[in-house]
Structure formats: structure tokens, C-alpha cells
Amino acid sequence: MTNVEYLNKGLDQLNVADNSLAPARKNAITSFSKMGIPGAKHEEWRYTRIGNLFNKDYQFPAKKEGFSKTDLDGIRLPGHEEANELVFVNGIYASEFSVIRSKELVVQSLEEAAGNENKEIVALHFGHSSSLLKDGINALNTAFVHGGIFLNIKKGTVLSQPVYIYTITDARRESVLSQPRSLIYIGENAQAELVETYVTIGKADSFTNQVMEVAIEKDAKVGYYKIQNDRQQANLVSTTHFRQLGKSYLHTVTISLNGGIVRNNLNVVLEADHCEAHLYGLYFMGGDSHIDNHTIVDNVMPNCFSNELYKGVMTGKAAGVFNGKIFVRKDAQKTNAYQSNKNILLSADASVNTKPQLEIFADDVKCSHGCTVGQLDEDALFYLQSRGVPAPIAQSLLVRAFATDILEHITPKAIHDYVEQLISLKLEYDLP
Amino acid sequence: MLKIQNLKASVEGKAILKGIDLEIKAGEVHAIMGPNGSGKSTLASVLAGRKEYEVTEGSVEYLGKDLLELAPEERAGEGLFLAFQYPVEIPGLTTTNFIKTAVNEIRKYRGEAPLDAVAFLKMMKEKMAMMNIGQSLLSRPLNEGFSGGEKKRNEVFQMAMLQPKMAILDETDSGLDIDAIRIVANGVNKLRNKDNAVLVVTHYQRLLDYIVPDFVHVLYNGRIVKSGTKELALELEEKGYDFIKNEVNVGEGV
Numbered sequence: 001m002t003n004v005e006y007l008n009k010g011l012d013q014l015n016v017a018d019n020s021l022a023p024a025r026k027n028a029i030t031s032f033s034k035m036g037i038p039g040a041k042h043e044e045w046r047y048t049r050i051g052n053l054f055n056k057d058y059q060f061p062a063k064k065e066g067f068s069k070t071d072l073d074g075i076r077l078p079g080h081e082e083a084n085e086l087v088f089v090n091g092i093y094a095s096e097f098s099v100i101r102s103k104e105l106v107v108q109s110l111e112e113a114a115g116n117e118n119k120e121i122v123a124l125h126f127g128h129s130s131s132l133l134k135d136g137i138n139a140l141n142t143a144f145v146h147g148g149i150f151l152n153i154k155k156g157t158v159l160s161q162p163v164y165i166y167t168i169t170d171a172r173r174e175s176v177l178s179q180p181r182s183l184i185y186i187g188e189n190a191q192a193e194l195v196e197t198y199v200t201i202g203k204a205d206s207f208t209n210q211v212m213e214v215a216i217e218k219d220a221k222v223g224y225y226k227i228q229n230d231r232q233q234a235n236l237v238s239t240t241h242f243r244q245l246g247k248s249y250l251h252t253v254t255i256s257l258n259g260g261i262v263r264n265n266l267n268v269v270l271e272a273d274h275c276e277a278h279l280y281g282l283y284f285m286g287g288d289s290h291i292d293n294h295t296i297v298d299n300v301m302p303n304c305f306s307n308e309l310y311k312g313v314m315t316g317k318a319a320g321v322f323n324g325k326i327f328v329r330k331d332a333q334k335t336n337a338y339q340s341n342k343n344i345l346l347s348a349d350a351s352v353n354t355k356p357q358l359e360i361f362a363d364d365v366k367c368s369h370g371c372t373v374g375q376l377d378e379d380a381l382f383y384l385q386s387r388g389v390p391a392p393i394a395q396s397l398l399v400r401a402f403a404t405d406i407l408e409h410i411t412p413k414a415i416h417d418y419v420e421q422l423i424s425l426k427l428e429y430d431l432p
Numbered sequence: 433m434l435k436i437q438n439l440k441a442s443v444e445g446k447a448i449l450k451g452i453d454l455e456i457k458a459g460e461v462h463a464i465m466g467p468n469g470s471g472k473s474t475l476a477s478v479l480a481g482r483k484e485y486e487v488t489e490g491s492v493e494y495l496g497k498d499l500l501e502l503a504p505e506e507r508a509g510e511g512l513f514l515a516f517q518y519p520v521e522i523p524g525l526t527t528t529n530f531i532k533t534a535v536n537e538i539r540k541y542r543g544e545a546p547l548d549a550v551a552f553l554k555m556m557k558e559k560m561a562m563m564n565i566g567q568s569l570l571s572r573p574l575n576e577g578f579s580g581g582e583k584k585r586n587e588v589f590q591m592a593m594l595q596p597k598m599a600i601l602d603e604t605d606s607g608l609d610i611d612a613i614r615i616v617a618n619g620v621n622k623l624r625n626k627d628n629a630v631l632v633v634t635h636y637q638r639l640l641d642y643i644v645p646d647f648v649h650v651l652y653n654g655r656i657v658k659s660g661t662k663e664l665a666l667e668l669e670e671k672g673y674d675f676i677k678n679e680v681n682v683g684e685g686v
Contacts, residue, residue, distance in 0.1 A: 383520040384530070386480050387590065388508035388538035397533065401524030401573075 004037060004054045010061070011143060019114035021145060024127025028142035035136035042135060047321045047353050048263050048292040050137070053235050056205045058177035061146060064089035067170045072097050075199045077164055077227075079414025083195070084163045090170055091178030091208070092147030102159050106152035110183060113150035121185050122150060125215045129241035132267050132296050137237055141179045141211040148181030155187035155217070162193040162412050167210060169234065172202030177209070184214040186222055188246065193223040195415055198259075200234035207235045218246025218272070223411050226264070229257040229422055232287050239265040244275040253409050254310075255419055256283040256291045257426060263292040270297070270304040270332075281310035282406040284399075284423065285318040286350075286430045292321035297339075299332035302362075306336070311406055312343040313399055314350035315430055322354040324369065330361040341371040344402060346395075346431065396427040433458045433629050434479075434499075434598055439490035440654075441478045448474040450654030451490070456598070459626040463640055464633045465665060466651035467673040472633045473517055475651070476602040479631075480514035481507050494598065508534075509541030511597030511628075515587040515604050522574040527586065528556070530574050531593050538594060559592040563619050580607035588619040599623070600631045605639040617642030637669035650676050 011032065016025050037054055038045040067089045076085070084105055087097040093109065100107060114122045127142050153159060167180050186192055194214075200206050216222055226240065236259060242250055256262055268277045283291045297306045312320045322341045343352045356369035376398050384394035403423060410416040439452040448471045456462050466472050478485045479492065481504035492499040495510060502510065522530070535555075536546040547555070560570070563585050575583050584604050591599055601620065605613050620630060620643050632643055640648070640662060648665045650658040652673075657680050658664065668676070 377520075380520050380522050382482055382504060383516065383522070384534075385504035386508055386514050386516075387530070387534035387594065388505050388541060389533055390505045390537065391503070393533070393537065394505075397525055397530075398522070401522055404524035 006058075006060060007054070007140065008033070014143065017111065019111065020119040020123035021110065021114045021126055023123070024130070024142055025145060028127065028130065028139040031130070031139035032136045032143050035139065038135045038137055044135060044294065044323070047319075048261065048290065050235070050237065050261060050263070053207045053261065054177075056175050056207070058205070058207070059174040060177045061144065062090035062092070062176050062178040064092040064094050064147075064170075066173060067094070067168065069097060071170070071201065072166075072168075075166060075168065077195065077197055077415065078418045079162070079412060080164060083161050084159075086149065086163060086165045088165070088167050088180040090168070090176050091180045093149045101161050104154065104157040105159060105163070106154065108150045108152075110145065110148035110150050110181065113183075118150060118152060121215070122183060125185070125213055125243065126183050128243060129211060129213055129239055129267060132241070132269070132298065133239065133265060137209060138211065138239060141181055141209050144179055145181050146179075148183070151182065151184040153184070153186045153190045153192050156189045157187065158191040159193070162195055165194065165196045167196065167198045167208060169200040169206045169208055170202060171200055171204040171206040173204070175205040177207050180208065180210045182212045184212065186214065186216045186220045188217045189219045190217070191221045193225070193412055195225045195227065195412060197227045198230050198234070198236060198238070200231050203233070205233065209237045211239045211241070213241045215243045215245060216248045216250060218248060220246075221249045222251070224250070224252040225410055225412070225415055226252070226254045227415065227419060228255065228259055228262060230259045232258065232289060233260050235260040235262070237263045237265070241265075241267040242277075243269045243271055244277065246272045247274040248272070249276045251278040251409065252280065253406065254281040254293065255410075256285060257422055258285065259289055259291070261290045263294065265294045267296040267298065268306065269300060270306065271300045273301050273303045275301070275304045277304070277306040278409070279306070279308040279310075280406045280409045282403050283310075283320060284313040284403070284426060285320065286314075286316035286426070287318060288316070289318045291318070292323075294323045296325045296327065297337060298327045298329070299335045299337060300329050301331060302333045302335065304332065304335055306338070308339040309406065310341045311402060312341070312352055313346065313402065314343065314352060315346040317349040319350070320352040322352065322371070323357065324355070325357045325359070326367060326369070328360040328362050328365050328367065333362050333364045335362065335365040335367065337365070337367045339369040343371075343373040344376055344399070345373065346376070392431060395431055399427060399431075433495060435493040437491050439478070439492060440488045441474060441485050442488055443474070443485050447488070448485075448654055449478065452656060454649065454656060456629045456631060458629055460647065461624065461630045461632065461643060461645045463645040463648045463665060464631065464651050465635065465637070465648060465668060467677070468635070470651045471654045472651050473602055476514055476600050476633050479600055480504060480512065505537070506541070508594070509538050513591050513594055513596030513599045515584075515591055515599065515601045517602040517606065519575045519583045519587055521576045523576050525574050527570045527572060527574045531556070531590060534590070535593055555593065559589055562592060562622060563589040564615050565589050581609070581612040584608055584612065584616055588616050592619060592623060595623070597628045598631070599628070600633065602633045603635060604632075605634055605636065613639060614642060637665040640665045652676055652680055
């Protein structure tokens with residue numbers, strides 16, 4: 001555990017408003033004081049060291065001023081003309097840059113929602129991620145929550161336009177420690193596609209500690225896509241916590257292509273019968289990047305189905321971590337839970353630590369897990385070469401082939417094509 | 433076209449080919465037969481450039497070039513083609529995409545412009561009809577879940593698309609029923625002309641009923657121990673490989 005003076009001082013000065021965020025915040029303040037920043041002794045942070053990231057001269061709390069619409073225009077994702085765009089700058093929601101195209105989409109500040117007709121929903125779900133993530137980094141975000149948003153996709157609403165969420169760090173003037181926060185409620189029978197991306201501009205140090213919590217009601221259908229292709233100096237802990245409260249369908253794709261130290265916590269809590277969840281991930285990292293995907297699928301109720309497939313391609317000196325937990329609680333009979341993690345190392349200095357973790361307390365379940373770490377298949381390379389394809393191109397074709405069954409799950413076409421393009425560029429410039 | 437002299441090769445220190453001499457001229461079809469473990473597939477792999485095999489002695493001249501100095505993809509660029517005994521499955525890569533890349537990389541090697549989409553599709557359709565291959569097979573990932581027959585037909589289809597000067601068929605008949613053998617053989621026969629050559633590696637005489645060779649060689653224990661015309665294949669079929677083994681062993685005084 002690392003004690004960071006400016007954070008502790010900040011905590012002492014916090015004034016917790018009396019709204020439905022308050023109980024979770026008060027807990028978080030106590031938790032953070034007790035736990036601090038997780039160090040190498042914390043089991044969940046053994047391979048990902050973030051202690052040093054806090055010892056910088058950060059602007060904290062961060063401010064969003066100085067960012068302009070022109071800056072945003074260089075960042076926007078393909079397909080944005082047809083999308084709702086929510087923009088965070090240095091952890092603060094910036095309504096002036098955001099574009100709400102679907103009139104059914106309700107966007108409020110978290111503080112506002114915690115005091116209006118949504119306060120019950122906020123009370124129920126805000127801070128729920130701390131039930132699975134017992135560390136100071138999660139508590140830190142909740143304790144200091146500021147500038148966050150509440151999204152309500154009400155009962156029966158089918159959003160025809162996806163929601164793009166930009167987490168932008170403007171580190172042009174100062175080093176920035178930012179903590180974006182959002183709570184998304186997806187009502188009964190509602191449907192939504194969420195796309196998240198992370199962009200850092202400027203050369204100063206940056207560290208983003210993001211938490212998003214999503215509550216999904218009965219018969220809702222949600223697609224979630226996380227695209228990470230930031231600078232090598234951009235450090236990120238990104239927590240995405242889903243609760244499936246009624247029989248519902250969730251499908252997530254996490255793509256990590258560049259960054260500094262990147263830690264993704266993806267939790268899916270299956271709290272009703274017959275929920276279905278798909279978790280896909282592709283990390284293709286080079287240079288000195290560090291990518292850590294920690295996932296938790298928590299089967300609370302019976303008859304749920306989950307399938308998880310994460311694939312890694314590591315080049316340069318990149319380091320990867322995959323930790324996949326599956327909990328099957330004692331009432332969760334007839335659970336079907338599958339997990340697979342496959343890795344290809346393209347250079348001698350790249351590494352991956354992979355660890356499946358199944359904790360099963362019910363007796364009538366089907367669970368499987370598997371992980372592999374290896375090189376590109378020599379037989380396949382030779383086969384392609386024997387047909388006239390030069391070795392570097394054969395290698396690219398095989399990496400692309402390896403990624404295909406992840407990429408095909410990115411449903412919004414503009415995003416799918418964009419990711420393919422990013423991968424083509426990486427294959428062109430990053431392969432040894 | 434292809435001249436192999438005293439070729440010796442080993443894998444993991446174990447000698448497999450112990451001095452092969454073989455010359456193939458344009459327009460000829462040669463068959464290499466032999467019992468299991470005689471080195472037939474090793475010979476095919478060495479010619480295609482598989483790096484697990486170490487050439488310890490000898491030379492291979494192909495169209496005036498030192499074949500052993502060329503990378504596998506350069507050999508393909510020079511018109512050499514190996515139909516694999518066990519074609520590799522590559523999930524995520526469609527057969528069409530694979531063949532298009534191969535065709536255009538070979539064209540690039542030869543200094544030719546890539547085929548445009550129209551010309552490529554026209555060529556595909558023609559060769560698909562020849563090999564009795566449907567569009568659905570080509571949209572599928574390369575060889576993944578293909579039956580044995582589909583894999584072998586796909587190999588000869590690739591051969592038709594790449595139009596090699598020297599084609600090596602490594603046990604292309606293994607695992608095929610008689611109808612599939614006919615289709616495969618028919619494909620090969622249509623590609624035969626006075627400017628190219630075919631080397632058929634097979635365990636059984638059966639395939640040679642359909643792809644009729646000009647010369648038959650028997651490989652045993654890493655050497656060509658007997659050569660002849662197509663009648664030799666029939667004799668082998670009738671007497672089995674034991675008669676060759678006995679002849680060789682007597683000759684060597686074993």
C-alpha cells in the first residue's frame with residue numbers, strides 16, 4: 001500500500017453532499033483510508049504496479065478548461081455523425097462538447113440524479129462495483145466522485161444510434177490525474193450500443209482512474225465496445241461493472257492496441273435466471289505497453305450462460321496479464337460458464353501472465369476454462385510461404401486471422417472497420 | 433527442369449534422404465513410390481523448402497537456379513508448387529482471401545501487376561468448375577472443417593490458380609475415395625502441358641491409373657533403388673514392396 005499525501009489531504013477536505021451518492025462515498029472514504037493505493041502485495045495487483053504512477057505532480061482535482069471543440073474534432077470516432085457523443089475531459093463531463101441525438105436518451109449529472117426522481121436508482125447501483133473490487137483504487141474514484149454522469153435509457157427504449165463515450169485527457173499544460181465516473185441504467189426491454197474510447201493529448205504525465213457501472217433490467221439487450229489506442233505514456237485503470245438484474249443479454253468487446261499501463265476490470269454480475277453474457281477481448285500491444293485484463297463473471301442465480309474469449313498478441317517488450325474469475329454461487333445451479341484465453345508472443349521480450357480462476361459453490365454446473373501462450377504456428381507459416389506469400393505478409397495474415405473471431409463481434413460497422421484499420425496499421429509498423 | 437544430385441537430408445540429426453539422384457524434364461510426369469518411412473514426403477518437403485529438414489549434402493538445380501538457396505516463397509514465385517499431404521487449417525482466413533494473396537504475391541515476385549477483381553473472379557470460376565468446388569467452400573476459413581476430399585481438391589484448385597511449372601503432389605490420393613481421386617487426377621491432367629512437369633509422390637499405384645507417369649521410381653531407405661516406366665508401378669502393386677526390399681537387401685549383402 002502506498003500513502004499519497006495529496007490524496008489523503010484531499011479526502012480530509014471532502015464535503016460529502018447529502019444525496020443518494022453519500023452512503024457509497026462515505027464507505028469509500030473509509031475504505032481508501034484503510035487500503036490506500038494497491039501495491040504488489042495485493043493479490044489482484046501482483047503483476048500490475050501502479051503505486052509509482054501516483055508520485056507525480058498532478059493537477060488534482062483535475063479541470064476540463066482549455067479543451068476546445070477543434071481539439072475534439074481530431075478525436076471523434078468514425079460514425080460519429082450518427083451517434084450520441086458524450087465527452088469527458090479530464091474526468092469531468094463536458095456537456096458543451098457532447099451531442100445527444102436520440103431524444104429518448106436522458107443524460108444528467110450524477111449529483112443531479114442523486115437528488116431527483118432517479119435517486120432510488122442511483123442509491124441502488126452507484127458504488128456496487130466495490131462489492132467485487134476490494135481495493136483502494138476503486139474506492140478512490142467513488143470517494144472523490146465529481147463531474148460524473150447518469151444515463152437513463154428508459155423502459156422500452158431502443159436507441160437506434162449508438163452512444164460514443166470519449167474519455168479525454170488533456171495533458172498539454174499539466175500532469176493530470178482524472179477520475180471519470182458514470183452510471184448507466186438500461187430499463188426493461190430497452191436496447192443500447194455503447195462505445196468507449198480513450199484519448200490523451202499533450203506530453204505531460206497522465207493517469208485516468210475510470211469507473212462505469214451499468215444496471216441492465218429484464219429483456220434488455222446491451223452491446224458494449226471498449227476501444228483503447230492511446231499513447232504509450234497514457235496510464236489507465238478502467239472499471240466497467242455490469243449488473244444483469246433480469247433475464248437479459250449482454251455482449252462486450254474490449255480492444256486494446258496501445259497505451260502505457262492499462263488495467264481493465266470488467267465485471268458481469270448475473271443476478272437473474274437465464275441471463276446471457278458474452279465477453280470478448282483482443283489485446284495487441286507492443287513497445288513498453290502493459291495490458292492487464294481482469295474479468296469477473298459472477299453467477300448469482302441459476303440457468304445463466306456466459307462465454308468469454310480473450311486473445312492476445314504481444315510484440316516488443318509488451319507485458320500482458322489475463323485474470324479471469326468465474327464465481328458460481330450456491331444458488332446458481334445449471335450455470336454454463338466458459339472461458340478461454342489464447343496468446344501469441346511475437347518477440348522474445350514480450351510476456352503474458354494468464355490465470356483462470358473458478359470458484360464454484362453449486363454442484364450442477366458446466367464450466368470450462370483454458371489458456372494457451374505460444375508462437376505463430378510454423379506449419380501455417382510454411383503453408384502460406386509455399387504458396388508464394390513472403391514471411392512478413394504471412395505473419396500479418398495469421399495475426400489477422402487470429403483476431404478475426406474477436407473483431408467479428410464488434411457490431412457497429414463503423415467501429416468494426418475502424419478497429420480493422422488500426423490493426424492493419426499496427427501490422428504494418430509494429431511487427432518484427 | 434529439375435535436377436537433383438546426391439541429395440542428403442536429415443531431420444533432428446537423423447538421416448532420411450541418403451543420396452537422391454533424379455532428373456525431371458519439362459513435359460514429363462514422374463512418380464515416386466515406396467513403402468512407409470522411405471523418405472518420400474521428406475523429399476517433397478525439402479524441395480518446397482521446409483526448414484525442419486537440413487540438407488547435408490548434394491544439390492538441386494531448378495530452371496538453372498540453385499533451388500536450395502531460395503526461400504519457400506521464392507520457390508513458389510519461380511513456379512514450384514507442393515500439394516500438401518496434410519493441408520493446414522487456418523481459422524479466420526478465408527480460402528478466397530488466401531488464394532488472392534498468393535496469386536498476387538507471386539505476380540509481384542514476377543514483376544507483374546496484381547490481378548484486378550474481375551480477372552481474378554473469372555479465373556476462380558473457371559478453376560472452381562474444373563475442380564467441382566462450390567463458392568461456399570471458398571468463403572469458409574482455409575481448410576477448417578473440410579473433409580479429406582475437400583482439402584485435397586482445394587490443394588489442386590490452388591495449383592490450378594497458381595499454374596506452376598513444377599508441381600509436386602505429396603500423397604494427394606491418401607484418404608480419397610475413387611470419385612475424389614478421379615476429380616483430383618482430372619484437375620492435374622488438365623494442367624499438364626509440354627512446358628511443365630509433375631512429380632507424384634504416392635504409396636499406391638491407384639492414382640497412377642489416372643495420372644499416367646512417364647517414369648516411376650522406387651524410393652527405399654532414403655535412396656532411389658529402382659526406376660522404370662509405368663509398368664513398374666503395376667509390378668509393385670502385384671508383388672508388394674517386399675520384392676524391392678529383398679532385391680535391395682540381397683544386393684547389399686544383408
